[in-house]
Structures are given as C-alpha cells and as structure tokens.
Amino acid sequence: MYLAGMITAAWLGILTSISPCPLATNIAAVSYIGRQFTGARHVILSGIVYAVGRMIAYSIIGGIVVGGLLSIPGVSNFLQHYMNRILGPLLILIGMILLDLLHINMPGLAAGEKTRSIAEKGGITGAGLLGIIFALSFCPVSAALFFGSLIPLSIKNGSAVMYPLLYGAGTALPVIIFAFIIAGGARSAASAFDSLKGFESWTRIITGLVFILVGIYLSLKYIFEVPLSF
Numbered sequence: 001m002y003l004a005g006m007i008t009a010a011w012l013g014i015l016t017s018i019s020p021c022p023l024a025t026n027i028a029a030v031s032y033i034g035r036q037f038t039g040a041r042h043v044i045l046s047g048i049v050y051a052v053g054r055m056i057a058y059s060i061i062g063g064i065v066v067g068g069l070l071s072i073p074g075v076s077n078f079l080q081h082y083m084n085r086i087l088g089p090l091l092i093l094i095g096m097i098l099l100d101l102l103h104i105n106m107p108g109l110a111a112g113e114k115t116r117s118i119a120e121k122g123g124i125t126g127a128g129l130l131g132i133i134f135a136l137s138f139c140p141v142s143a144a145l146f147f148g149s150l151i152p153l154s155i156k157n158g159s160a161v162m163y164p165l166l167y168g169a170g171t172a173l174p175v176i177i178f179a180f181i182i183a184g185g186a187r188s189a190a191s192a193f194d195s196l197k198g199f200e201s202w203t204r205i206i207t208g209l210v211f212i213l214v215g216i217y218l219s220l221k222y223i224f225e226v227p228l229s230f
Contacts, residue, residue, distance in 0.1 A: 013170020047179025053131020062164025091215030098208030
C-alpha cells in the first residue's frame, strides 16, 4: 500500500509537470538553464539542483500541512476514521477539474519579476531557488493535485515528507530530462516541450476518469456502505 502510494505521488507530480501552467514554468526553467550554462556538467547539475529546489519546497509544505494535521489528536482521529469517506467525493471533484468539467478561480501565487531576476543571477544556486519559487507558484490544477490528492494520500499513509518529495521529483522530471538533452547539444530543447501537450491531454483525461471512478467506488463503499468487492 505504501509503495503504491509512492508511485501515485510520483505520478501526480509528473501529471502536474506537464499541465499547462506548470509546463510554462518548466519551459522557463529550461530556457534559464540553456541560457546560463554551456558546459554539459553544469547544465545537468543545474537541472538536478532545480529538481532538488522543487522537492524541498513541496516537502516543507507537505510536512507542515500533514504533520500539523496528524499532530492534533482530534483531527488525527477524525481523519483516521473518515479519510476514506472524504477521499471519495474529493477524488470525484479532482477528476472533474482534470476533465475541465469544473473550474476553480484562485489568486495567483507566482513570484514577482524582481524575485525571479535575483534567482536568475545566482548561477547553479539560482536554479535551485527557481525550483523553490516555481513550486510555490500554484495554479488551479497544481493546487488541486497537490492539496486535493497528494495531501490526503500523505495523511492516509502517514507520510508527511516522502510523498511530497516524490511529488516534487515528478514535477521536475521534464526539466532534468531536457537538461540532459541540452547537455547533449540539442539547443532547441525548449521547443520540444510542445510535443508534451498532446501527451498531457490524454494523460489528464485518463487520470481524471480514473479519479472519478475510484471516487465513485470509495463513495459507494464507505459513505453509502454498498457491499463492493473486486
């Protein structure tokens, strides 16, 4: 169960990374890496540092949210008893968001240009800072996947740090891959992100449908207590 949760956490991160809004930040990160560094070693290292920055940001947020909730006895007991009932409707809502059946407007949390410019002047360290900044730039889809799917999954399995770390690694995976491409001499790597749009569409639809089906199953079994078994 824990291993399945780890795989799910990483998949949620990958799905986030190729969603339109996070994809734009990853394109910006690839452009930064290609513009700032010429040596293959520095390019690859900056991609890894960028990934580490995202992992740190998500693990801190996850640790605070999950650890905080699980440390409160009343909340912890409530979640342990009712998490499966909460997950059902929640997964249905997340699935509807992924399928564009439900739209949520939320204030942008993107960092200002001044902050980004400071990060872009920081060399390899700046790549890590960009990873942190972009991780904190939540949009509706990334916020839904992180707070609506990953956090409940982390709470259910008692993983305040590991799951958010894997999620962060998943969100940075395209940048690491394209860092290797850039290091190999493919200077047009950023434009290759366009090919991910079709892949993103299909994976988002499939994941959305799976979320809705699983949500319906959990709702029927734990809310309406319909005897289901597979």
